[in-house]
Every structure is written in structure tokens, then in C-alpha cells.
Amino acid sequence: MTVNRRDFLKLAGAAGIAGAAQASSARAAPTNRVSDDWMGMLTDLTLCEGCRKCEWACRGANGLTHDQPIDDYDDKSVFEQRRRPDAENFTVVNRFASERPGENPTNVKIQCMHCFEPACASACLVAAFRKTPEGPVLYDESVCIGCRYCMMACPFGMPAYTYDDPFSPAVKKCTMCFERISKEGGMPACAEICPLEAITFGKRSDLLALARSKIESEPDKYIDHIYGEKEAGGTCWMYVAGKPFGDLGFRTDVGTTPYPELTKGFLSAVPLVLTVWPALLMGAYAFTKHREQLAHAEDEQAANSTTTSEEGIHG
Amino acid sequence: MANHAEAISLKQWVRRELFFGQSFGVYLKSLITPFNIVAAVILCVGLPIAFIRFTQGLEATTNLSNDAPWGLWIGFDVLCGVALAAGGFVLASAVHLFGLKDYRPLVRPAILTGFLGYFFVVVGLCFDLGRPWRLPYPMLVSYGVTSVMFLVGWHVALYLTVQFLEFCPAVFEWLHWNKLRKWVAWITIGATVFGVILSTLHQSALGALFLLAPGKVHPLWYSPYIPVLFFTSAVAAGMSMVIFESMLSHRIFKSRTGDHDPAQLDRVLLGLGKGASIVLLTYFGLKWIALAHGQHWNLLLTKYGLWWLVEVFGFVLLPCLLYARAVRIQSVTLVRVASVVTVLGICLNRLNVSLITFRWDQSNRYFPHWMEIAVTITIVTVGLLTFRWIVNRMPVLSDHADYQIEDH
Ligand code: SF4
Ligand code: SF4
Secondary structure, eight states: OOOHHHHHHHHHHHHHHHHHHHHTTGGOOOOOSTTTTOOOEEEETTTOOOOHHHHHHHHTTTOOOOOOOOGGGOOOOGGSOOOBBBBBSSOEEEEEEOOTTTTOOOOEEEOOBBBBBOOHHHHHTTTHHHHHESOOOOEOOOTOOOHHHHHHOOOOOOOEOOOOOOSSOOEEEEOHHHHHSTTTOOHHHHHOOOTTOOOOEHHHHHHHHHHHHHHHHHHTOSSSSTTSSSGGOOSSHHOOOOOOOGGGTTTOOOOOTTTTHHHHHHHHHHHHHHHHHHHHHHHHHHHHHHHHHHHHHHHHHHHHHHHHOOOTTOO | OOOOHSSOOOOHIIIISSSTTHHHHHHHHTTTHHHHHHHHHHHHHHHHHHHHHHHOHHHHOEEESOOOOHHHHHIIIIIIIIHHTTTHHHHHHHIHHHHHGGHHHHHHHHHHHHHHHHHHHHHHHHHHSSSGGGOOOGHHTOOOOOOHHHHHHHHHHHHHHHHHHHHHHHHHHHHHHHHHHHHHHTTTTHHHHHHHHHHHHHHHHHHHHHGGGBBBBOTTOOTTTTTHHHHHHHHHHHHHHHHHHHHHHHHHHHGGSSOOOHHHHHHHEEEEEHHHHHHHHHHHHHHHHHHHHHTOOOGSSSHHHHHHHIIIIIIIHHHHHHHHHHTTTTOOOHHHHHHHHHHHHHHHHHHHHIITTTTOEEEEEEEOOOHHHHHHHHHHHHHOOOOOHTTTSSSSSOOOOOOOOOOO
């Protein structure tokens, strides 16, 4: 990754005491909160039947191990365990049984949410993540040092790591098929293969309107909540469902504040410490010194008049 | 002043300074002590594991997972390591900036511990990083200026340099590099001020790292106040480490401690104990303010709530009262007991935040692999060996015979 001029200037400031520049640039995360240009995805959980073809397609599109034929994905036994995306599966489908007998289970496909203001990007100390103007959040392996702070920070716990790779371990996560969608008419692999069209790809603003109209036209089928509209400050990937999201394995405690805000207060206190501390400390030093000189002068006076000897600690 | 080092041949110098005037064979024999045998066994286990870690990867040696990206190496080696190494900046500022010259004999050991502490924190970090050889990337290649981790990285690097500079006078005295010694002594004040600023920032920044993990860190430990909590507790930890260490080093290195008046040392330790009790009281108060701010009173009666109370009463308030009592009855022994409890308590806090309560919502929780534990023990052992090697040779616990103490 090359250093552009702006970064360099930031660094020039930062290099002084490493941090001066931080607060001023703490807003480097995109702040154009709802960009009409952003692309996104809408997953309708009432439609998904759990065929897991999206998992198969995702592996193919991302050059992951892809040796299992698509028919193997019909195996429903994987649903016995709750899975999470990992280095070989950027997306996984989990099945949540319904409490009411006879009612269909809900299948939930999860992957990186492509946040507006990604926690992963604000956490990375080498700026390996980038929110593209198109919407996807992309990761650049070539600068990553492997501290895994991005994984600590992601509100949805999505990034995975190739722990088994000794020499070039890397973070792995969904890219919203950036390559494919950059081409005219391209679709993310999962959306393209979905036989039930449970995943819709498009401009995020259009998807939001679509989600709203679904909920309005069939209020019995959908709950009145678009997951991702506001979660963690808003995400490009959104969901509608027939059940509360908390029952479907979604985190409901992520709030609506963009995650980078959480550290902004701290980062903006940094310049304060940098300016106030030296002054205070040097002041303390000057005061001490002055006091010592006075004491010294008095000592000398005393020594001149009487012959007292005082046992000095550091004599 | 004639240079000592030039007056004797290199061979003589090596023999006198490195092998305490013994021949190499005798020196080697003198190394066979129970402590060294234990250390050797630890290294025999630890070094091969280090080899496996760097050739087979993290999967082979750790229990880290996608849900638990940070384990013992961050939770203990880095978080506890940095907190416990805070003694260096606390004492340097007390002596050099606030003129508390009584503490002077403790400054060098504290700075040495600080320096080695940070150095081995970085060693531990290298085990943990996926690609440790890219350690300088945040300084040289790509700048994630919105990241608290970026701040931590820069500060630890700079602070390591500062502490090295602060310790240099001892090294130069040992080597009799007089000109250089004068020069570095002159920059001590600047280095101290810079060091205090850096410490304030990165001690709190280590806490601020967790600001991005609400819901993952248990709400009783997650708080917007976490940077302040980390800083305050690090000051207490640093002071306690100095006390703790003075007990160990003065007992073990008796021959090197020179003619410091033991009564004076006791007075100094009691003074430190008083300071530590005040800091701990502040920390205790801050813990409750953070709790009140989050309004998590209801959580106190849960399993984690009780654990929180154990930490706050057993490992913050208790040592605070022990310190206070020790000062009242002028008991150095009790001060030392309190220092041990404090150190354990701060470690417990760091582990609670980063490991024990982390992802408390999940059933499948992280527990360190035995190899992770072995590596941690190995790093601590190598740290101790290095500390001993230096203390036995350089003027750390006592002033070098050839040098008068100059006050700054
Ligand atoms: S879901 Fe996680 S990995 Fe994806 S953009 Fe948001 S913070 Fe980053
Ligand atoms: S693991 Fe890599 S991408 Fe993630 S925060 Fe660390 S350096 Fe950045």
C-alpha cells in the first residue's frame, strides 16, 4: 500500500509524539452516512429454505476450497450445530427451529454486514480495511500484521483468521463479491444462485424501500424491523424476518451508534494530554528545582553560622 | 579522568565484568544452582514450542479461534506486562520531576524492570502476531491513524526507546563511557517528561482498545471509563511492583546493593505504600463510578457480579486497607504483602477484561492451550534471567563506585 500525501502529513504530525494527528483524523471513517451510491444486499429470511447453495457459490467465487459437489450441500445434518463464518466459508446458513409445532424453521445466512462506518476499519492500525465508495468493505492482506484487533472490534464477529497458516496468515471475510459487482450487471455469487431469490442485490436506498414495502404489504408475515437499517450505525447488508432477530441468533445489543464513535472521545483527549501534560510536568519540575535551590541556600546559611552536619541520603 | 577500560585488556575486562573475575570454567560451574536448573528445564520446554509456533503457526500452539482472537499472550503477556512495568515511569517522575529524592535508590531497578518489561511485552506480542516480521509496518508502511492500536504501537515503541535512554547511564557507567554517560544523563529530564506522557497515553489506550468491544466484554467491566481505570490501576500496579521487587532484588542481590541504609529503604517503602493506598482508594472509587454510570446494579447479583465484587473488594479495597494499616503500624512486611495482593489484583483485572469475561455470552469459551502457558512462562523466565544478568553486572541496585550522584 502506498503512502499518500495526506497520510504522510498525518504521520509527520503523528511522528512527533505519535498521536497528535489521531484525533484530528479520527473522522477518516466515512461520515456520509447514507450514500445513495452504496450498493447493498437484502436477505428475506421468510423466503430462505436453507439449501445452502449460496455457501457453495461463495466458495467458488472467492477461490476457497471448492471440492464438494453442490448436491452435498443438501445435507441437513450441518444444521445440528450453530456455525459461524470462517476462513473457508465466508458465509454460512444456520437453522433456527420454531417453538410452535408445525411451523417452518427459519434459515439464517450470515456474513460480513459491510457496515457504513466499519469497526474493523477503525480498529486496524495499518488501515488494511477500506470502505469502498461502492459499499463493500475490503481488506488488504499486504499490510496486515495479524494483530486481530479487527476481529475483536467487529460488532457482528464476522472476520475470520487463517490460524493454520504459519507464514502468511490473513483475515478472511465476505467482500460482497467486489470483483463481480464491479463489472456491468454483475451480482454477488450468493444472490445470483439463490433459487428462491431470498437475497436481493441493489442500491441500498432501493433495498430499504423494498424492505419497507414488504413489511407494509404483509404485516402478518414480517416483523416491523429491518436489521441493518440502523444497527451499529447502519450496514449495507440488511435483513427482514418473520420473527424477532434476537431469536434468530442476531446480536440485538449493538446499538445504533457507529462503532468508531466509541473510541473518538478517547482519541480526541490525546492532543489534550500531549499539550497539558508537558506543561504541568515541567511546571512541577521547575517548582521542585526552585524549592531545592531555596533549601540549599538556607542550608548554606545555616552551615555558615553553625557547624551542623546533616546526613544526606545521597551524599 | 583516565579511562579504566583502556587500562586493562579486553580479556581482563571480560573476565572481570562478565564472569565476576572467575575463569570461564569456574563461572560455568557457579551457574549450577536450583533456580538455574528450573530455568533450564523451562527453556528446554519453551524453546522447542517457540520453534513450533514459528514454523507451524498459531493453530498448532494456541486455542485461539475466530470468536476468541486474543488469548493468554495478549491478556497476560501484553496487558499485565505493560501494567506491571509502570513502576519505571511512576518512580522516575517522583524523583526527577517531583523531587522526591528519597526514592532515588529505587529508580534504576524500576526503570530496568520497566524497560525489560516492555521489551518482553514486545517479545510476547511477536508470538501472538500473525506476521510478527511486519511489526514496524504501523511506523513505516501504512498508518491506521483512526486506531487506538496505532497509538499503542507507536507509544510502546517510543517508550521502549525512552526507557532505554533512561537506563543508559547505568550501562555507560559499567562500560566507563564517560562522555556518553554525561550526555545521556543530561537528557534525563526530557526523557522523563516524555516517558510520563507516553505512559499516561498508552496505559489508558490499552484499556481504550476494549471500547470497541461492548457486549463482548461483560458490562460490569466494560465502561467508557475504562481508559481511566486502566491508567489508575497501572499506577498502583507499578508502585506495588517496585515494592515487591525491592524485596526480591535486595534479598537475592544482597552483595550488590551497596551500602544503602536499610532503615532508609524501609522508610521509602512505607512512603510508597502510602502512595499506593491512596491510588488504590481512587481506583476503588472509580470502579464504582463506572458501575453507577453504566447502571448495572442489577448485574451485581449474578455469577459475574459476585466475581466483580471479589475483584473490587478482595483485590482493590483489601490491599488498599492493608497498605494503610501497614503505614499506620510502620510494618514493611505488611507493605510487601499488600504489594503482592495489588499485583495479583491488577493482573486479575486485565485477565477479566480480556479473557475471563470476554464473550461471556458464549458457551464455547477460550481456555489457553498448554503451549500458550508454556510460552508465557518461558518469556517470564527469560525476562528474569536477563534482569539478573544485568543487575549482577551493572550499577543498578547500588551506585557505581566511580560515580558521584549528581542531582538534576
Ligand atoms: S460486519 Fe464486521 S467485518 Fe464487516 S464491515 Fe462491519 S465491522 Fe467490518
Ligand atoms: S489483523 Fe490485520 S487487518 Fe486486522 S486489525 Fe490487525 S493488522 Fe488490521
